[in-house]
Amino acid sequence: MLKVYREICGYCGCCVAVCPEGALELIDAYLSVGQECTQCGVCAKVCPLGALEVTNEVAV
């Protein structure tokens, strides 16, 4: 799953713009990840702060 480290995120929306699935949405300081996420990792690569990570964990 795609993990959001909220203590690192600067809620800038950079990741939202590159997500090919339109899975990310930023509401104020809260970044949400939608069902459409394919865990491609593009967002995690571009994040200026390193607040995203694709992990092996399964979403619950």
Added chain:
Amino acid sequence: MKSQYDILIIGGGPAGAIAAKTAKEKGLEVGLVEKRPAIGAPVRCAEGIGKKLLADFIRPDERWIAAEIERATIIAPDGTTMELAHEMAGSEVGYILDRKVFDRELIWQAADAGAEIFVKTRAIAPILEEGKVIGAKIEAGGDVTEVKADVVIAADGVESKFGKWCGIDTTVPMREMETCAQYVLADINVPQNVTQFYLGNETAPEGYVWVFPKGKRAANVGIGISGKKSGPGHRAIDYLNSFVRKHFPEGKPIELIVGGVSVCKPLECTVSDNLMFIGDAARVSDPLTGGGIYNALYTGKLAVDVASKAIANGDTGKKALMEYDRGWRSSALGKALERNHKIKEIFITLSDEKLNSIVRSISKINMKEFDTFTLIKELIRVNPKLSLELGALWASIR
């Protein structure tokens, strides 16, 4: 909020604000929704803009001007510098804005003109009829209402999603997303009235570091690098921290700003039936400089000029709105975007040695027009070899 407007604008940045004001001046009913609770904050910008460009849209006001800029310095990887000055010494070139105040002023002017503004109010989906946009679902305080409009304008910035929801792919390619980090650094010694740009594949791969003075002992010190070059341990923030450690060890960050600037080509088409894209949502930020404030203002105003005519004629279909798409593409702005995209594609391939030799070739350029076109022309004039190497580029801009 009304259930029907002539124009519904999504996003309250510079593009949306100027569009709302223009719409009201044309006598249209206009509503603007902004999902953030405060317009202009948090800032996602280095705040530089040319004086002449800004003058087309708003009278300068010291309340939102943090510094005046007279020249620029480009610093090569080996430390060699090149100064860009206006041909007429003393003639002023640009401003560093205070965007928290500037963006508020723009929205304030729209509100004063009579536009309806709604903050902490978010567009969550388009309303479609036979595949055409006829409005948007708007969420505020947990309630969702349907708002219809003759024309919906997507001014939702770099994180724009409205187009996607309408089936238009607006994804920015990873390699053409500049990932950025910036500090407002206080208590530093920084030259006044000059913007500084540091180049180099070690300093800022496929991007640059900027130092924009802000008041006497402060500056916006930031960096943008290509998304392609970003990754664990070498992100924008990592490059920024090492730059600051080296150049401003005494600096005190009083604000951290992060963000993304698209440096791709504009959307293939910036209109659809009853739908228009302006500003960063249209991907019209400058691919070479990353500047997008003027571009947002320009497209925002032009879009409404065209929309108001279309509304008056009772036809807001794609064909009628195409006048806007053609309009900005054939303008000086549209041409600069096309040219600067080509220049950027070459710039990102230059080695540090090449950058050094280009900067070394000329220590001062006096420019009549302060733009990248003049700069590149001058560089090629003194580096005749460049015109061979960059043949296609040279042909495309001469």
